[in-house]
């Protein structure tokens with residue numbers, strides 16, 4: 001059973017294969033060629049939090065590959081009235097061939113993986129956003145022609161998106177510099193996992209305080225929101241703590257001349273990134289957004305390959 005809860009669930013070879021397949025599917029889907037790899041499969045798309053890109057890209061990817069999505073809003077399930085996660089997972093696993101879920105607590109995904117009997121894909125948790133990292137890697141490959149040896153500066157919160165990038169760097173040989181205020185470092189367990197995964201040919205992550213140090217000579221600048229979903233109660237404090245952690249023209253000047261700027265979106269212009277930079281010629285943010293569709297499609301194929309699904 002192949003589930004994708006963490007980017008580390010993708011062995012290096014599988015990650016390479018998923019990225020190649022995503023590029024191939026991009027060509028096929030853009031050309032409106034018929035792809036039927038998910039023919040007859042029913043995919044549950046269960047979200048506890050809002051989403052524009054991830055939800056729509058997984059629903060669309062399922063349809064483009066000949067499968068059928070079923071959207072489940074957590075607030076409308078008996079989960080919201082206290083039905084245990086494990087009971088919910090057992091029942092849904094009997095109806096569906098895979099479950100794509102966006103949750104507050106990563107533990108919810110682990111319970112779904114244990115109890116549903118079908119592949120589970122993490123569409124964002126408090127710990128990771130692995131499918132974002134897959135489409136980000138596809139976007140970087142397109143922009144730079146390679147991954148190994150590139151330097152990425154991640155500026156801001158060491159959050160779910162950052163954690164998956166830490167693992168992505170370890171798996172692909174990207175050198176990652178994370179510049180964050182004290183107390184906002186990437187997850188310690190993820191950093192340790194990345195260290196053990198990195199090994200030969202893998203990339204390292206270095207955590208630092210100064211955005212300028214991270215951006216200096218970098219090939220890629222990446223940022224994400226200062227207040228993630230679920231962190232709203234800390235908004236005021238975070239606004240103060242992250243002042244100075246903005247991707248703007250001055251910071252971009254320190255990076256390589258051909259450096260590219262990334263953001264998983266949604267973006268807050270004037271906070272973590274300026275309008276000038278996100279709309280500027282170095283931004284590959286919109287390509288990143290489109291590539292979520294092809295990343296989702298390749299991840300669904302990967303998760304379902306070899307899986308009979310329930311009820312078959």
Ligand code: CP
Nearest residue numbers: 051052053054264265
């Ligand atoms: N990047 C991303 O996950 O966007 P959504 O929250 O719109 O899915």
Ligand code: NVA
Nearest residue numbers: 159161224228229265
């Ligand atoms: N870190 C952000 C990512 C949104 C796609 C959040 O969790 O809200």
